[in-house]
Amino acid sequence: MLIGVPKEIKNHEYRVGLTPAGVKELARHGHQVLLETGAGTAIGFPDEQYAAAGAELVAAAADIFGRAEMIIKVKEPQPVEYRMLRHGQILFTYLHLAPDPEQTRGLVDSGAIAIAYETVTDDRGGLPLLAPMSEVAGRMSIQAAARALEKSQGGSGVLLGGVPGVAPGHVTVIGAGVVGLNAARMAMGLGAEVAILDRSLPRLKEIDNVFGGRIRTLYSTQDAIEQELRQADAVIGAVLIPGAAAPKLVTRDMLGLMKPGSVLVDVAIDQGGCFETSKPTTHQDPTYVVDGITHYCVANMPGGVARTSTMALTNATLPFAVALADKGYRNALQSDPHLRNGLNVYRGQITYEAVAHDLGYPYLPALEALRE
Structure with missing residues (x-):
């Protein structure tokens, strides 16, 4: 799978969706990572480390959004970013949609497959990516x-x-x-x-x-x-x-x-x-x-200690990113109910009940959406 990691653009946000170690792990599984230049520089992950791990450095975020099959980020996409998403493209990041009707509408209109870190669950009833x-x-x-x-x-x-x-x-x-x-x-x-x-x-x-x-x-x-x-x-x-x-x-x-x-x-x-x-x-x-x-x-409080936060976050997200890349989103989501709980928007439909309820959208259960 071709995976894209853009540089975060939210105010004073220096975290990054993958570390060089994460790039190396995905490359070991046969996947290619596109990384926007400078994405990790501010927190001690220079472009050279990413290149050595196997990433292709890309100068413009538009090229990453235009080429990648899956986008891995940290913060919710800003308007300029969700307008670049395309139908069927996977977005794996924090979303926090319930209080953000504008972003929700943008993701619905994009037709993307948006998986939210904050609603992925585990066997103990916890939220391991949050x-x-x-x-x-x-x-x-x-x-x-x-x-x-x-x-x-x-x-x-x-x-x-x-x-x-x-x-x-x-x-x-x-x-x-x-x-x-x-x-x-x-x-x-x-x-x-x-x-x-x-x-x-x-x-x-x-x-x-x-x-x-x-x-x-x-x-x-x-x-x-x-x-x-x-x-x-x-x-x-x-x-x-x-x-x-x-x-x-x-x-x-x-x-x-x-x-x-x-x-x-x-x-x-x-x-x-x-x-x-x-x-x-x-x-x-x-x-x-x-x-x-x-x-x-x-x-984005954790962005204030962005290096610590990036390493803590990517330790948790990387196994799910590898599963999505290895199996494809459909098989990965169908086979893992905890990852499936992260699916919030699927090709124009809201697949997380609390978001649908709070924002007044029709709700389509994720498993039903994946069968379509």
């Missing part, structure tokens, strides 16, 4: 909150870890999934007082057992969230409904409960955000203030 970036984003969320709390950044001037004789800051994490757990661990490691909320009692019990009460666990209700907002210096939004828009758990009115200069970090912003006042920001301009509360809503 998990590596969730781990990174969860850990980064505490770094972002700590920085935003500095007085020079407009924050309240609280040091999360405190010092002897001074109480630490209070971090509230809403959602105890991969993002939430990693955020809580980082906050605890800094010495902050940490509370985590979720509606899964088994998950809360697991966290309590592992951390021996060092992370306070709370069943998530509106009342519990409101109580936490009153004392929190930083609130991490880490709620995920796979493939669907995130629920709005903190309204604008609820911001009035918070201390001035406190911080909201919305890690769910790729799925529309879990705070009513959230809107996507960039690494170039990451924060804004609403009613005295700093909001950090960078939509």
Whole structure:
């Protein structure tokens, strides 16, 4: 199969869809990789390494989209990119379609076969291609909150870890999934007082057992969230409904409960955000203030540590990319239900139920679509 890897063009996005090791692995399986020049240069993967691994370097993204049978990316295609997709071409990347009707329409109109990293599943009910970036984003969320709390950044001037004789800051994490757990661990490691909320009692019990009460666990209700907002210096939004828009758990009115200069970090912003006042920001301009509360809503947080993120992501995606290339998309998707769960758009039809529901499209089950 002829596989194309374009350079990412989203603001301050330096990750890349394949490392040189991934190119070498695909070449070992008999596949050819087209790589846009400079795609990995910024994170220490120069063109020479890709060429040595067997990639053909291509100067223009248009040539990659025009020639490749499968496009492997990191972030969702931007308008200039999804307009270059063609009927029957495979796109393998993060999509996050539910809060993005424009991209969804572009993919539907293209006739491409769009497989989303974030909805591929595994035998344990997890999301193995989302998990590596969730781990990174969860850990980064505490770094972002700590920085935003500095007085020079407009924050309240609280040091999360405190010092002897001074109480630490209070971090509230809403959602105890991969993002939430990693955020809580980082906050605890800094010495902050940490509370985590979720509606899964088994998950809360697991966290309590592992951390021996060092992370306070709370069943998530509106009342519990409101109580936490009153004392929190930083609130991490880490709620995920796979493939669907995130629920709005903190309204604008609820911001009035918070201390001035406190911080909201919305890690769910790729799925529309879990705070009513959230809107996507960039690494170039990451924060804004609403009613005295700093909001950090960078939509590609792991891009800030792009080398680590690229290696973590491609470790997870490469086996699926090899399967798609070796078997062809139809056989690969039909034979692997977990990979098939990643199929969101198929030749003009929506094949992921949550996306169809949230955006008002007819839903065609993926297995039925593949039989056509």
